[in-house]
């Protein structure tokens with residue numbers, strides 16, 4: 001049994017390492033997109049990833065590595081493999097019996113025998129794939145150069161799931177100023193929503209003829225702050241009883257509005273309006289389905305923090321417990 005394993009290993013090493021002699025003149029013929037921005041590679045990385053070389057067996061970072069996570073492309077960061085599909089083949093290179101669907105492309109090797117594997121996104125060389133060796137039930141071995149990939153633990157890979165909200169409550173400078181620092185808010189942008197003209201300018205919106213309202217786009221982390229909390233805050237920082245105006249700013253573009261993206265947001269906004277009505281407020285806020293939000297000119301973004309001024313039209317007052 002031991003002898004068999006050793007023999008297999010030797011064969012596999014030969015199988016994997018032969019690419020090292022591929023001459024680099026053929027590289028120009030490979031479909032690699034050089035117009036995109038990719039990670040800068042070291043000469044060693046370039047030798048393998050671009051020139052289709054092979055690192056020496058048992059020298060790479062991952063052939064005996066057992067961490068739980070994703071392996072991404074060294075060149076373009078595309079997710080290629082999962083640690084769940086990694087197995088110990090004894091060949092001296094990381095081995096996987098499956099790939100992330102669509103992430104790895106198989107192409108005939110120049111040697112006319114083997115099947116080369118490359119990153120489907122950037123065309124970077126990964127190694128070769130072998131079938132029918134019986135290592136695992138999938139009967140497939142992706143023999144990958146460690147230097148072509150980068151390990152990222154699962155917990156570092158969980159991207160924050162974000163949600164978005166749109167509110168209009170008069171001059172967008174003040175609304176942004178009072179919402180942007182709320183914990184869980186990741187990004188705010190001021191702009192125009194609810195109108196009928198594409199690419200509206202501030203000047204056009206000011207005429208009150210485009211139908212747009214000055215509004216704020218709030219991107220938030222729903223694990224840290226709820227839509228309901230943000231919507232309540234929105235009602236607490238502007239006078240929602242004024243029709244088509246907010247303090248000194250008069251016109252349809254200064255109307256109070258919640259622009260919802262889904263039924264959940266709609267119901268939340270309606271429930272809040274009901275609570276306010278029950279408290280005796282005459283609510284002028286319109287609740288409408290969001291259409292396209294147009295980002296305002298750069299000089300409107302984060303206006304008060306950039307200028308060091310303070311809002312003239314918005315102030316926080318507590319309404320909800």
Ligand SMILES: [Zn+2]
Nearest residue numbers: 073076119122
């Ligand atoms: Zn890639």
